[in-house]
Amino acid sequence: MSQTPDSAVRTYIEQHRTAFLDDLAEWLRIPSVSAQPDHAPDVRRSADWLAAKLKETGFPTAEVWPTPGAPAVFAEWPGDDPDAPTVLVYGHHDVQPAAREDGWDSEPFEPVVRDGRLYARGAADDKGQVFFHTLGVRAHLAATGRTSPAVHLKLLIEGEEESGSPHFRQLVEDHADRLAADAVIVSDTGMWSEDTPTVCTGMRGLAECEIRLYGPDQDIHSGSFGGAVPNPATAAARLVAALHDEHARVAIPGFYDGIVELTDRERELFAELPFDERQWLRTARSHALHGEAGYTTLERIWARPTAEVNGIGGGYQGPGSKTIIPSTAMVKLSFRLVAGQDPAHLEKAVRAWAADQLPAGIRHEIVFGAAPRPCLTPLDHPALQSLARSMSRAFGTPVRFTREGGSGPAADLQEVLGAPVLFLGISVPSDGWHAPNEKVELDLLLKGVETSAYLWDDLAGHWRDAP
């Protein structure tokens, strides 16, 4: 009995879904938390596991690439047509910190399926979305009767994305020849909702820093000395309070220098999306909107730069009270950047601003992490049309276009490899990235497999389409 290509793909996926999910669960059990030094062996184990699994999938080449930090995985499967385009899939195998006591209903590194959802740290961000490509390429081969993909397929799965990708740029530069590609597919974003599949066309950049403040050489008695010497916890608080003005605009001088402002057309496109404020607030687990005056919520999270406190600490935090002026305090800040913002310029602006804010007698130091740049996909690229078509076939509905508030090192790939970057993600906002009870919807995960299965054929066939 003959099948359409689509039904052949679906049949193949249906036949292999159990093994696919078992393998994914095995990977999710590895707590590859790159931000915590004691998990470094787990991040290495995660890389080894993935390289072995990619070989098993059929990739002739699958290698663990060391970095001065956590290792990346590179894999390559040449296509049978030498003229076919080369596509590089990007994702990451490291995850955010997670602990049961943060509010998880089950162990974060013990995957469980409840109500059609797979719960585990990394289920959506990003192991699930990396892993759907493995079954995707097998379904593509099975449905088309090929023994190698319709494109030259490469994968680069890094191990430090959740730590700000401090060695990623160097890694890409060192291996630029082996990574060379005509297009980059980033599978580390989400879509609008279960009912509204979308392709993301841009991500914000990120700059992170920790500001450490030093007051008295040790904790001192707040009765004996209070009111007469500077308190570093107060200084930390005043610094954070000075981050925003009364319109919730970032008040660091020079912060907005050079940014590409939203056009009227972009603002219209955002406004056309079926945005439900109450639903969004539920997803955000928040109880009010709050942000830069003059912009909508979607504009604020997708296209405006921000400053947020990720952590603040100083003095006594245990039970009861302790009447001290603390010796030290610290704040961890992150800034989301949009096109036109330069991380080096931002760092300089933050340093000048902090030094200007702090009172005499409070010493400080600022440590900056790596800074993934913002990026945007050209809307008229034929590969974007291939991606939208493949996703439409999988979901049975036309796709729309969004942006993403989060950040990734995609801009480095675009810059070093000179290739356009496309975003293929099936995660939804309720998946709880970086939060307790992170999950992925199993239905959507399999739609990701299906999109991946259609994409390589479509890309190969339409690559030379005029824009």
Place this chain on the structure above:
Amino acid sequence: MSQTPDSAVRTYIEQHRTAFLDDLAEWLRIPSVSAQPDHAPDVRRSADWLAAKLKETGFPTAEVWPTPGAPAVFAEWPGDDPDAPTVLVYGHHDVQPAAREDGWDSEPFEPVVRDGRLYARGAADDKGQVFFHTLGVRAHLAATGRTSPAVHLKLLIEGEEESGSPHFRQLVEDHADRLAADAVIVSDTGMWSEDTPTVCTGMRGLAECEIRLYGPDQDIHSGSFGGAVPNPATAAARLVAALHDEHARVAIPGFYDGIVELTDRERELFAELPFDERQWLRTARSHALHGEAGYTTLERIWARPTAEVNGIGGGYQGPGSKTIIPSTAMVKLSFRLVAGQDPAHLEKAVRAWAADQLPAGIRHEIVFGAAPRPCLTPLDHPALQSLARSMSRAFGTPVRFTREGGSGPAADLQEVLGAPVLFLGISVPSDGWHAPNEKVELDLLLKGVETSAYLWDDLAGHWRDAP
């Protein structure tokens, strides 16, 4: 060979100092940290130890008085003259939290003597200063040939002073008849310096609170939601920043209502003390002065009300970074109060101010602790002259008068018992109260013993002096 009373006292102290210090060290080994619930058994053990030791000293009555929190110790030794005044000595047997890793050079609950100083948590605040009365009364008896003291002597040593004395007022009210006294001697303060013995004539009051802020129901991704919802760590910081205006005056509306301002004469007396700014900063382990505009450092710490942050926390404080908007944040604040300020009025003012400052979408709750009131000793009371004379005999030099920035429940005793409060303390600013490496100078500790040995005779003899 006949002796002067003073040399008899000194000889007695010299003969018994080793046993006295051994006993004190045994008491200091009990980590009676009232603020930490897991140390509750230690606080009880400390009370039992002290009651037993007071009996051994000769007090016919020594009882452990339970409270809904930590127990106090009461002891009584009636004098042989029924017309003698009754004196109540106040101190506390609980201590501040302490851990080696906070910066101690030796274990905080393993007392050691180095260079004539006894290092341990509680050495100065307050076990050492309570304990000198035990040898003091024995020396008084030995030097005068008495079998009971020249005054009716009572001790009340509470167990919750470092937790804000939440049950002290009730305890004093419940036992007002047994505590009845003509004067209260508080041994829980310090003096100007080793070379300048002083009597303190007033303490600031204290009000403490913890403000807990709740934003998103769980930590959320700062890329996906950042810039569009309120961040509780930012709200905490803005609250703290709003505590003071640009003149470092407390900016809570109503904060200064009703306070007794310093008179010109008081300001002159403060200005006459040998204040060395650089030396004071070294003692404060601080690197700049900072405080309310228009006041000197001594005025700021002794006679002006303050607001200080004792602790602040929220979000990720571990190594590396975590790009979240935290779900919760908290600040611990303490306010020092001066005469005329009403803790109940302050609590109301803080609640109104906080509610007014916080943005929509941030829920909050405020928990207030107990609030010891400020107090002042009448300068013309004959007991104050007895105290100054006794101290002068012990130190061989006239004493001056100061105030104290810290707080204690002395005002409750003054109020409930209707008795004047006097302060007998031998601690010096470098003793490191509430800080790592707390210590007491052994020479000064023994001057405390000596002062205590002279005081009861002098008080009995001069009690009826006209002011």
